[in-house]
Amino acid sequence: MKNKWEESLATLSVGQQFAQKVKDDARKDKIRRYAPLILLIIMTMIGAVSQKDFFTWGNVVNIMYQMSIPLVISVGLTYVLLLGSIDLSIEGVMGFAGSFVAFLVVNNSNSNDFGLLGIIAVVLISTLIGAVTGFIHVKARIATFIVTYAVGSIMTGVAVLVYQGTPIQVKDELFIVLSQGKLLGIPYITIIAFLIFIAGALILNYTAFGRAVYAIGDNETAAASTGINIGLTKIKVFALCGCTAGMAGILQCIRLKLGQSSIGLNQMFPVVTAIVIGGGSLAGGKGGALSAFVGVLIYTELANWLTLMGVDPYVKKVIQGVIIIVAVALTINRTRKTISK
């Protein structure tokens, strides 16, 4: 690249060189945008070669089932990462939502029976927690990693407090139906997850709010000058992330029929990895619903494959860590004089 520039030093004026630079950046960006798709194809091919029944309906449904909860988490997290922020409270909120919903519906430890109402209440509370997180971030001007880290710890604590140390077993009819039922061979959980994801994608792509999120992540000053209410948009994003984290927690509780704080454990990090693999950027402004989907799919196939190869779950986490460092390092914009702290 440098050599090519050196050649054109003599022939172009600085203005033209600048325009050339902008063009080059645009082209690089395009290549980067298609890289995840290529990676997906490669992963699928590896899957197909190493597993002979990879392309059976059963396996496809299986992968869809495995990716359902990460997909739900990815909805809110995509918004947060688009802003250039991070939400480390997802695991805590998930744990809380799962524990609290188990507490509210028919279970083995108390006589509550709020059913659907309980689910709605938990989703609302999770949304509120997200909104409060966003509010503290915006009003007190504190970096999100620290606010969300603290909120996450608090929510984990609250979750444990809800069930007083002994995980609650869910006995609710609704939960049992949802966890076992299938439509056309697809589990209800997967269908619900995909519906949530589609709703999130629609909001992101077809509303002014969604565009505002993109604009803030790309160029906050420009966004402010067009009259977008930056603070409110950010609070809404965190509320939405809290909402989807809550829903993910409930789904996880449905799946396991157990309410405990650890259902959120190690759920956030893989999704961050997935979104970055899919083309998102921790610096904000890049990615979107589709790329999050591609990322989660790649990630699920990878995890699936690692399990198949009999890799230890802790090693899997280490691999995750390496992947995210590599992915972030590859996508980071080094031309800007950024200094990371």
Next chain:
Amino acid sequence: MADKKKKISISDYSKYMCLISIVLVFGVFSVVIPNFIGAYSLQNMMIEAAPLLLMAGGLSFVIYTGGIDLGAGAMVSCTCVLTGIYVADFGNLIIPIMLAVGLAMGLINGLLVTKLKLPSFIVTLCTTNFWSYVALTLCPNGSEIIPMDKRFMVRWATEKVAGIPIMFIIALMGVALLYVFQQYTVYGKSIFAVGANVSAARLAGVDTDMAQISAFVVSGGCSALAGAFYAYKLKSAVPTVGDALTLTAIASVALGGTSMAGGRGSVLRTMIGVVTITGVTSGLNMMGVDPLWKDIVIGIILIGAVCLNSDTKGRDLIIK
């Protein structure tokens, strides 16, 4: 002019916050709990606080740069396990070995942050996975007790000199060293300069990469010592000991009035923060409050302290 006055009063408040909170905490608990300030209780608190002092002291340096080390707890777990398992082979030589291991861990973090220009929270989250992997694979059955016949090697740490546990004395000495490092070395000054204004520090010719790396190295070393102390204290290798400690350590630093945005703070203030938090947790414990509340209380303290420290009037910086 009026603006200037206001600024001073805010910073004054955060300056005295650590003192106000420590007086408040110990005042309230000594009234509520009769023997809160008794020799036994204080000794317990000192042993409780010793490793945390080191850990939070080291972590402070990363926070001075404006970064964060979310892997400090995992490093504690990892070194606690290593110490617990190998103390039988190496004896007390294990402490310098652990220090070296910790420095190396910090170096890895520092290199990843500066050379790859990644945000520190993501790097340290990633390396957390690695440290806890080491801890959990070495200790697959939960925890490993130091064999009885080797206990004599580790007993000295919890012995008392003039009523003060040796471990606490060492931790205090560590804090004193950290204070010297912070106040009187090129590294210390560079670390603060990076946190206060990284582009100005860079243009002034400060080696900003070196400053950031050294902050992570210090944090790693201190966490490793803390890990060794936990092994000595618990007389076993516990792979989950550090899980909740990162939060406690960050909250202690914040409670000391150190700004999360970097550039100002002191290990002495962190020390007061640690003592306050230890006071809170032991106080709640002695009052018979369910230990499940601990994380919630510390989390709320963290948010509250950070809110008080943050400069809401600040320049038009974009905070993400």
Next chain:
Amino acid sequence: MGELLFEAKGVGKTYGANTVLHDIDMHIYGGEVIGLIGENGAGKSTLMKLISGVEKPSMGEMFLQGKPYSASSILDANHQGIGMVFQEQSLVGNLTIAQNIYLGREKEYATCGFVNWKKMNQDAKKALSRIDMDLDPAKRVRDIDFAARQMVEIAKVLDVVTESANGHAIILLDEPTTVLSDEEIQKLFVQVRNMKEQGNAVIFISHRLDEVLEITDRIYVFKDGEETAVMPTKGADVNLLYEKMVGRATTGEFYVESKQTVPTEEVILEVEDLSLFGAFNHVSFQLRKGEILGLCGVEGSGKEDICAVLVGDAAPTAGKIKIKGKECTFPNPCAARKKGILSVPKERRDEGMIGMMSIEDNIVISHMDALSKHSFLSAKKTRRVAEDWVKKAGVKCFSINERINQLSGGNAQKVIFARALESGCGILILNHPTRGVDVGSKEEIYSLIREMTAAGNSIILLGDTLDECIGLSSRIIVLRDGLIRGSFDCPVGDKPLQLDIVQKMM
């Protein structure tokens, strides 16, 4: 000429004790293009900020179509019919063209919160066709080239503004041609004329006088925050404009010329054929011991980038830097400092002052290697050094433990000068050393600069004004569009005229 659209009466702007814009009167009529010229710091951009609602004037009044006018934000100004096309682009790269044009105004296209992109794209198409652009509005801004982005930005501003002021809009174009090719410039001019014919007024700011003469109807000339001339373009020529743009030269003693050193023959720094892609090309010069070398040029001429390369803040695409005959490369400013190059940065608050640290720390920060033994700093030594400098540089403060951000601009700048002098670096790059500094401190800073050279340091100076640059320098290099266009010797008593230099600059 159409009706009077906009009027400014005695408008001015002060920042603290600094007056950057003084007593400006301006009339803008519908259907005319107004040129605004002046060298950097003359006050053009400040006036634009006042009109476009970025900042509020400190004095004077403005009228829009006869009614008093004030705008609290860019958006507010837009709604009243005034829009500015910014030099640094205010588009959002990851949104489509249509989404950018209607960013913040999506409500008009939304049903139940969901936006009808199709309809928006159609309207965007119309907005683009108004300025004869045939672009696919569904394309992302990041994927189109720079000239097209500029046109999108114009389309956006035009759309917002004309909506609220049919045919009476005022469009401000700030340096729109810097990165365009000749062909693209002509295209832009066609659009400017178009807007004019529709009854709108256009304010055109440019450093390129030939363009100003080509496109405008009337020209306002600014100098040092004041309006020095208003003239119809017919009858004006380049030389007349040059003349109006330069002010009277200040007497030599203001710049302590009596202490100007005669540079020795010893070459300290040699730059050979240095280029940075997209910023400057083939720059070569020599810096001698004890010399002050002034770099002159308008914003975007590449002088800032040359500094950035020399202090290790940017890597050059090609070329060599030699210090005392030895070739060097600097991966970062720290390496440059170790080789003996340090800068006093332009943005004092953001790049110079380490705000939360004390005066003492700010002074010694660049020289800690020498003040320490095995990395341990001697508190006694650093205190003595800092106290010495505070006295020598005349910093007014209670104690050296005071935080630097509690000092006034001039005093803080003196601290940063003290840092540069203490650093022991032989080559100092002073980037706008007197920016935002009151007159008293200016004089003290000038004497400090003279002392620097007397002590054998060499200086590369980017002056805040042309006058300052001529007054201080012993040699001047003029840059335009990233190339060296001329070089002047400035011995005491035989300083070049501002006019000569301005002619090379623009």
